[in-house]
Structure formats: C-alpha cells, structure tokens
Amino acid sequence: MRNVAIVGIGQTPVGELWEKSIRHLGHDAVVAAMHDAGIETADALYVGNMLSGELAGQEHLATLIADFVGLRGIEAAKVEAACASGAAALRVGVMAVASGQADVVIVAGVEKMTDTPIDETTAGLALAADQEYEVAEGATFVALNAMLMQRYMHEYGVSHRDFAPFPINAHANARNNPFAMFRSPITLDKYEKATVIAPPINILDSSPVCDGAAAVVLVPLERAREFGRHKRIVRVAASVTATDTIAIHDRRDPLFLEAAYLSSQRAYAQAGLGPEDIDLFELHDAFSIMSVLSLEACGFAPRGRGIELGQSGAITLGGKIPITTMGGLKARGHPVGATGIYQVVEAVQQLRGEAGANQLPHAHVAMTQNIGGSGATIITHILVGEE
Amino acid sequence: MHIARNWRVKHQRYSLTGEICHHCGAKVFPPRDVCPECTQPAYEPVRLxxxxxxxxxxxxxxxxxxxxxxxxxxxxxxxxxxxxxxxxxxxxxxxxxxxxxxxxxxxxxxxxxxxxxxxxxxxxxxxxxxxxxxx
Incomplete structure (x- = not known):
C-alpha cells in the first residue's frame, strides 16, 4: 500500500446559496482544489453527497460534476453514507490512491439543502434513521439527539447550560473564517434564551440547514512534491470507517458512541499515535451532545466528563484539545454530504499554517471525524503535516 | 402509497411481535432474525x-x-x-x-x-x- 498525501483544497462559502445549483457548487469547489494543487486533469472524481436525489432531483451527481469541470472521460462515482458521505468519499479516494488504482484523485463533498421547504429537508435528513422503527413513530433527527442529551443530563447530573461552551466556541472560531455561515459570536445569555426545538435541544445546539461544497486532491505521498507549491505536505496517516446500529434503541448503551470508539482506536493504531498526540480535532458537532459523546468515545475524556472540556476551555484555540477551529458544523455550517470534506480542508489549512487569525501555533497532527446518522457510521481521519 | 411497506410490519406494529433466541434466551425487538446478543439465528416469533x-x-x-x-x-x-x-x-x-x-x-x-x-x-x-x- 502507498502513503497518500493531500496536495489541493477548495471550498465554497457555506450558506443559503440560492444563486448556485448543486452542479455549480460542485464545480466551484473542484476547480478551487485543482487550482490549489496545480493540476489540469485527474484519474477519478468521487463525490460525497446525501440528498441530491431527494432535494435537488438529481442523481448521477459525480458524472455530472466531472463533465461540468471539464473532466469528461474520467472515472466518477457518488458515495453516500448519510451525513458521513463526505468522509466516506474521501475514504474511497484514499483506497484508490493507496492501492495504486489511481494516481491523482479529486474528492468532493456537495450538498444543496435550501431550495426545498424546511419540512421536506427535515424529512430528507430523517432518511438516515431507521424508517420502519424510528421515523414511522414520528422521530426526527433533532428528536433523536434530544433524547440522547436528555439522558446524558439525567445520568451525569449536568444541566443544559453546561453545554453552552460548545456552540459559543464554534461561533467564536467562525468569526475569522470567511467561508463560514455564522460569523457572529453568541453569549451564554443568548444560548439560554434560544428557541427550543425539541427539549432540551434549542436552536443554538443545532447545526444549520445550508448549502456548500468542498474538495481535496489526493496523490501518492512520494509524488506530492510535484503538485502545488505548499511548504508543508499533508499525509493521510489514518483513514477508518466503523459502524453501529442505525437505530439508537438497538444500542446496548446509547450514550456510548461505539463506532466513534472503534474508528478512533483503529485510526490511532494505523497512525501509531494516541489522543495525546492530536493537536486539533475537527469533530462532528451537528448537535452539542454529539461533541461531548465524541470526545468521550475517542479517549479525550472519561465517560460523563467530556462536558468538562467545554467548561475548562480545553476545546478553545488556546486549549489542550482545540475543536471546530474554523467554526465546526454549528457555525461554519453543516451541508451534510459536504461536511466531511470541509473538516479535512480546515484541518489542512491548520497543518499548512494557512488558518489565518485562527492558526494554532503547533498544528502537526489533526484528527477529523464525520458522523452519519445518530452515530451509525463514524469515519475518522488523522492527518500529519510534514516539512 | 407504501401499502406493502406497512403491511409487512403489521405484527410488529399491532401486537409488538418480536423474536426469541433459543441459544441465549434473549428476546429481540424489532425482529431481525439474528440475535443481537449472541449473533445466532433467532426466528421464533414472540409477543412482548x-x-x-x-x-x-x-x-x-x-x-x-x-x-x-x-x-x-x-x-x-x-x-x-x-x-x-x-x-x-x-x-x-x-x-x-x-x-x-x-x-x-x-x-x-x-x-x-x-x-x-x-x-x-x-x-x-x-x-x-x-x-x-x-x-
């Protein structure tokens, strides 16, 4: 197997992008990544997307985007794994380059969610849950996460207000990210007074419905110097997918994200690293509770104490384990199938030293984690910056 | 719409019918024909x-x-x-x-x-x- 490097990144702004169709979003991100890598062609394009058929009425998405960026003729395929579609596509791209099947691979994540009325988008997102035994009973995605948060508060005796540092940190970091959807800071007071959607979850616990696209270019590590003009090369040190039951009620312990545990443990083993080596963690903060459960399952805190990493400031840019350094799903935005690639693009910015005002002084090892459903597909990547 | 999809799960929806695993004794709901506890086959219906x-x-x-x-x-x-x-x-x-x-x-x-x-x-x-x- 060959080592794989990321030599190009591109992203579109995240938001309600009514002037852009799904093909144009994909086009903009792919062209930006190709420009960043200094390439004019590629062997393959893999596109992570969850809802193009449901919300944009367009399947066969990767071939469409390949055509619209002038790459007609290359291999192209869409990869779907609910909200983890972006990282799932990256995993396919990594396997293609590592195995020697392809040398230059573009991986994009694309999602268009704001053309449709909100109840259609909500119903689309619920397709990631168990249709016969969760959705048929009236479950929504917010409701499933709300039940996890409620149980967490009950089991560990914490209050809703204890979760505030997570969205506050995300919004603070998005302020300096020109691609982020919400660039305004929020306060504890604003968090406590926010509209409740499904108690205890309120609007500021939740990532927004939005549009966006991001892309990366992968090549074999030994050829990385031929591409782009970046001082630091970013190596993919680990790429791991793990799964759990789709329905929360089928899990032995709903408050333990077993797929996050499995994928992070296998990723640590692949990279020869541990949680103590991770300089930043782009985690999947679709809801505040997910950040806490992810930090616990990945070994950054014992069970029931992940929430303390918020209160102590450990998750901030100056803390021990900075998360959502460019705004995360909460404030950069969560265009579902694109999110996994946004996370990687932002991690590469940090590792290259291109994160602007949010640049961490010692960013050598970054971890990204993309979650599909309420914890059913969890994909972890570890990226290492090399001189 | 979706008539067959709903008809197939009528026993689960109307009478909470799951399955029992004869290997470990676990009761299973929703039915999945494989015991989630011991991964052995579990086919026999049981009403919860x-x-x-x-x-x-x-x-x-x-x-x-x-x-x-x-x-x-x-x-x-x-x-x-x-x-x-x-x-x-x-x-x-x-x-x-x-x-x-x-x-x-x-x-x-x-x-x-x-x-x-x-x-x-x-x-x-x-x-x-x-x-x-x-x-």
Whole structure:
C-alpha cells in the first residue's frame, strides 16, 4: 500500500446559496482544489453527497460534476453514507490512491439543502434513521439527539447550560473564517434564551440547514512534491470507517458512541499515535451532545466528563484539545454530504499554517471525524503535516 | 402509497411481535432474525408484554410530514421489561408528568396520515401504566 498525501483544497462559502445549483457548487469547489494543487486533469472524481436525489432531483451527481469541470472521460462515482458521505468519499479516494488504482484523485463533498421547504429537508435528513422503527413513530433527527442529551443530563447530573461552551466556541472560531455561515459570536445569555426545538435541544445546539461544497486532491505521498507549491505536505496517516446500529434503541448503551470508539482506536493504531498526540480535532458537532459523546468515545475524556472540556476551555484555540477551529458544523455550517470534506480542508489549512487569525501555533497532527446518522457510521481521519 | 411497506410490519406494529433466541434466551425487538446478543439465528416469533419504562424523551414541535396534526407530541425511548428498547410516542399523558423511569404500557393508536386521502398508519404508542395501579 502507498502513503497518500493531500496536495489541493477548495471550498465554497457555506450558506443559503440560492444563486448556485448543486452542479455549480460542485464545480466551484473542484476547480478551487485543482487550482490549489496545480493540476489540469485527474484519474477519478468521487463525490460525497446525501440528498441530491431527494432535494435537488438529481442523481448521477459525480458524472455530472466531472463533465461540468471539464473532466469528461474520467472515472466518477457518488458515495453516500448519510451525513458521513463526505468522509466516506474521501475514504474511497484514499483506497484508490493507496492501492495504486489511481494516481491523482479529486474528492468532493456537495450538498444543496435550501431550495426545498424546511419540512421536506427535515424529512430528507430523517432518511438516515431507521424508517420502519424510528421515523414511522414520528422521530426526527433533532428528536433523536434530544433524547440522547436528555439522558446524558439525567445520568451525569449536568444541566443544559453546561453545554453552552460548545456552540459559543464554534461561533467564536467562525468569526475569522470567511467561508463560514455564522460569523457572529453568541453569549451564554443568548444560548439560554434560544428557541427550543425539541427539549432540551434549542436552536443554538443545532447545526444549520445550508448549502456548500468542498474538495481535496489526493496523490501518492512520494509524488506530492510535484503538485502545488505548499511548504508543508499533508499525509493521510489514518483513514477508518466503523459502524453501529442505525437505530439508537438497538444500542446496548446509547450514550456510548461505539463506532466513534472503534474508528478512533483503529485510526490511532494505523497512525501509531494516541489522543495525546492530536493537536486539533475537527469533530462532528451537528448537535452539542454529539461533541461531548465524541470526545468521550475517542479517549479525550472519561465517560460523563467530556462536558468538562467545554467548561475548562480545553476545546478553545488556546486549549489542550482545540475543536471546530474554523467554526465546526454549528457555525461554519453543516451541508451534510459536504461536511466531511470541509473538516479535512480546515484541518489542512491548520497543518499548512494557512488558518489565518485562527492558526494554532503547533498544528502537526489533526484528527477529523464525520458522523452519519445518530452515530451509525463514524469515519475518522488523522492527518500529519510534514516539512 | 407504501401499502406493502406497512403491511409487512403489521405484527410488529399491532401486537409488538418480536423474536426469541433459543441459544441465549434473549428476546429481540424489532425482529431481525439474528440475535443481537449472541449473533445466532433467532426466528421464533414472540409477543412482548408491552410493559416498560421511559429511558429518555423529548417533545417534537416541528413535526415531519404526516405527523403535523399531532404536534406537539412526546417521543420516547422505551425500555421494555423483556430487555429490548424501542422508539415510540407517549400518549394520554400529562406533559408535566413525563419523566425518565416512568412506567408505561403499550396501546394502539393512529401514527400518521398521508394527506386527506392517503393511507392511515396505526401502531404502538405508550401511556402511563394503568395496570399497575389496579393490581
């Protein structure tokens, strides 16, 4: 197997992008990544997307985007794994380059969610849950996460207000990210007074419905110097997918994200690293509770104490384990199938030293984690910056 | 719409029929033909008691299509006395009474409706346990 490097990144702004169709979003991100890598062609394009058929009425998405960026003729395929579609596509791209099947691979994540009325988008997102035994009973995605948060508060005796540092940190970091959807800071007071959607979850616990696209270019590590003009090369040190039951009620312990545990443990083993080596963690903060459960399952805190990493400031840019350094799903935005690639693009910015005002002084090892459903597909990547 | 899809799960929806594993004795719901405890085949149907308690809950204010008429409604994870957990709505309940650990029992209610002329789906919901008081 060959080592794989990321030599190009591109992203579109995240938001309600009514002037852009799904093909144009994909086009903009792919062209930006190709420009960043200094390439004019590629062997393959893999596109992570969850809802193009449901919300944009367009399947066969990767071939469409390949055509619209002038790459007609290359291999192209869409990869779907609910909200983890972006990282799932990256995993396919990594396997293609590592195995020697392809040398230059573009991986994009694309999602268009704001053309449709909100109840259609909500119903689309619920397709990631168990249709016969969760959705048929009236479950929504917010409701499933709300039940996890409620149980967490009950089991560990914490209050809703204890979760505030997570969205506050995300919004603070998005302020300096020109691609982020919400660039305004929020306060504890604003968090406590926010509209409740499904108690205890309120609007500021939740990532927004939005549009966006991001892309990366992968090549074999030994050829990385031929591409782009970046001082630091970013190596993919680990790429791991793990799964759990789709329905929360089928899990032995709903408050333990077993797929996050499995994928992070296998990723640590692949990279020869541990949680103590991770300089930043782009985690999947679709809801505040997910950040806490992810930090616990990945070994950054014992069970029931992940929430303390918020209160102590450990998750901030100056803390021990900075998360959502460019705004995360909460404030950069969560265009579902694109999110996994946004996370990687932002991690590469940090590792290259291109994160602007949010640049961490010692960013050598970054971890990204993309979650599909309420914890059913969890994909972890570890990226290492090399001189 | 979706008639066959709903017809296939009628025993689960109307009579809470799961499966029993003859290898380890676990009761399984929803039925999946493979025991989640010991991974051995589990095919024999078994009707569950419908008794359980609330593991967690929330209130759905923004209901998905087909559920609008009922909103707001309580959604809960119910831990059945036989072991399995399931997702279901709470019904016939005072909103201030709902709590984790509350004993509940299954009842059959209307779940959702596909417009004025579409299919009406029925299935299990759970209400505060009445049987226990009578006993």
């Amino acid at each position: 008691s419908g008794l359980g308690e609330v593991y967690s809950f929330t209130t759905v204010y923004e209901a998905p299509t087909g559920f609008e008429a009922q909103a707001p409604y309580h959604l809960a994870l119910i831990k059945l006395v036989e072991g399995p957990m399931l997702t279901a709505q709470l019904t016939d309940v005072d909103p201030n009474e709902v709590r984790i650990g509350m004993p509940v029992e299954m009842v059959t209610r209307k779940l959702s409706q596909e417009g004025d002329e579409g299919l009406i789906q029925y299935g299990y919901k759970f209400r505060p346990r009445i049987q226990a008081k009578a006993a």
